[in-house]
Amino acid sequence: MAMAAAAPTVPICHGRRASPCSSKQVSVSVSVAMRAWASKSSSLSSSSSKSPRLVAAHATAVATKEAASTTSSSQGGHELLMFEALREGLSEEMERDPKVCVIGEDVGDYGGSYKVTKGFSEKFGSWRVLDTPIAENSFTGMAIGSAMTGLRPVVEGMNMGFLLLAYNQIANNCGMLHYTSGGQFTIPIVIRGPGGVGRQLGAEHSQRLESYFQSVPGLQMVACSTPYNAKGLMKAAIRCENPVILYEHVLLYNLKEKIPDEEYVCCLEEAEMVRPGTEITILTYSRMRYHVTQAAKTLVDRGYDPEIIDIRSLKPFDMYTIGESVRKTHRVLIVEECMRTGGIGASLRSAIMESFWDELDGPIGCLSSQDVPTPYSGPLEELTVVQPHQIVTAVENLCGKK
């Protein structure tokens, strides 16, 4: 992303967006951007008085968990679990475009190890929902090769950790081709799968691969956290012309939420406002969003007013939304599940400091997982991941005790 001296970046909205709902979103982002440019020139130093309006505009465009999506849906909406939302999104895209196919282990007859592709084999046939042998390196490579010819494969890694076997394919062959071929080839592939620390799955099955892929140029990375954005991001990722890695989380598959009946697509590069506030910006994604909202209850009781943003887009960062928030609160805390060393938080911290140094009242806090192989034992595993009480303590340290 282009970072001019002190200017905010306009969210990049490439990729095809066809449905009416999504165009409403695009117009909101664009109008927000236009207003930002105007306000930026007038109010450089102090927190802008116009930003509450911008924030409100954001809140209606993107459904929050508390506002049960009825604000963005004209009809009743229907309730479902996260994996069903992913299934709906994938199914709609497969019906819409015959070039979309699913490639992965146990996706066909078995219905997917997390039931995301249940029923697909009967509906679309075993060629469009391809059960592969356990050979991640080669079937990811095969998916990339087929994407080069124009197909739109969705590769399912049974667990993100297994995609380490396909790392070469993703890093070398997938992200770079559009550039090295001078724009001749695109790879509209989606690589998705559950990652993150689950419930005592052991070290090798609790990997967070966001940090490994974040420096590969040419890839886009998004992390879904609610059924609403899971479906929206799945659809957006499939329609996107770039390779997209969609991070799901093992423990979030059974989240329930009401989502709109009408078709909608989320913006891949946009962050989601979870709770507007004034005192501190808490940036988070995936499962940690729920630890943060849980901590926020305690914080609000103690008199704090945190602004919680689910960054959703891990590559590129939505520096516009983040910047507007920093300009308002002047304090930042990043809460993530990624590893401490070289994780998403580390990059984000660096990016914020670089662009918004003048806006910050203090150092940017970053709570991330410990740099340890995730232990199997329950109590130790809890210590590995950020817990709500640690978030409360961190906010108190950054904002001062009340």
Add this chain to the structure above:
Amino acid sequence: MNGSKSMLKLAAAALSKGLQESPLKSGLAEKGNFCRTVFLTRRYSAECSGKETNPTSKKSDSGEIDVEIPVKFDLHLLESGPSQVTTTNKEELMKIYTDMQIIRRAEIAADMLFKSQMIRGFCHLYDGQEAVSVGLERALSYDDNVITAYRDHGIFLGRGGTVFELFSELMGKRTGCALGKGGSMHLYHREHNFWGGWGIVGTTPPLGAGLAFGQKYEKKPNVTAAIYGDGAGNQGQLFEAQNLAALWNLPLILVIENNHFGMGTAEWRSSKKTTHYDRVSYIPGIKTDGMDVFAVGEAFKLCKEHCLSGKGPITLEADTYRYHGHSMSDPGSTYRSRQEIQGMRQERDPIERVRKIILKEELATNEELKDLDKQIRHEVDEASAKAREAEFPGEEELFANIYKADSGLIVTGCDRKHSKVQMS
């Protein structure tokens, strides 16, 4: 398992339902319209047609017992295979029976512990495959290396791990073999050369080649058994490891526990070639009945001799079966018929086979064996209770053993100011 009348009846019943199409012919099986029972019973009845269910054995005057191995060994690039008759004695038979029964009871107890959420995460059970672990130990010593994938409870117990250590590790307690930090998929036993316990499919062939390389480098008169499943048979790293091992004549036994299903995908849906022992044109192989502990033992003996004579790697395919699903989150019956699982239990159960020999040769009475079963069950329950009482690892264990260091490295926790640990 031997072409008995009941197997043929099962096959006939399935065929009469009109399921004629062979899955092998169609390539991709249609869901629901597919009777796996037909396939497996047809193959086993073809292999041992005319043999009786009851294993044949003969006791000599000296007390030694000759046991017949009904299923012929399939050989690839080998001039001769092991004998179809093996010799054993009462002591060994009772030990084999006890060892397999301990594994069986431990796995059943683990199943119950998982259902009551004392064990969490992923739990891959070994019951049905006991003959592979115990047969391996019949031929290899604790100086030989064994490395396996995540279905490692049985191998761990075979390598001399105690049931208490196993349950402690499964429950994440400090008394576990990996201090509770590994879990079900990461069991280890350093003294007896059991190198784990690995979660990623296909990891063991290259690592096993490394262990064998170390043995050859140090000129040790030992071999390495690298165990993997049929699902891992299509991993690229396996083919690479095979080439390396053959190129440098490493003393490596590549053991495939072929239970015919890679999680939910049957072998004929994932592999162009469903046998593994004859896949490589430059590595000899032997295929054995993995539910017959004597067959497995003889095959391992041959493989060990082959490796120690400097001839390089060899493949051992054990045709076996797991009664449970892939793991505790998989019922195991969506892609296999209950008929087939029951049939395997009735016809091919490894422990039943040994029990029949013991009873036939009058080495023990039925009541004595029942008492032994009860005693084993009691010991397993005791170990489970003891493990439940044990402590979890403390907070200081979180940062222990990341590095082997005494250089004063400091690791900071979540909050740099308050949580610092000196690595030791």
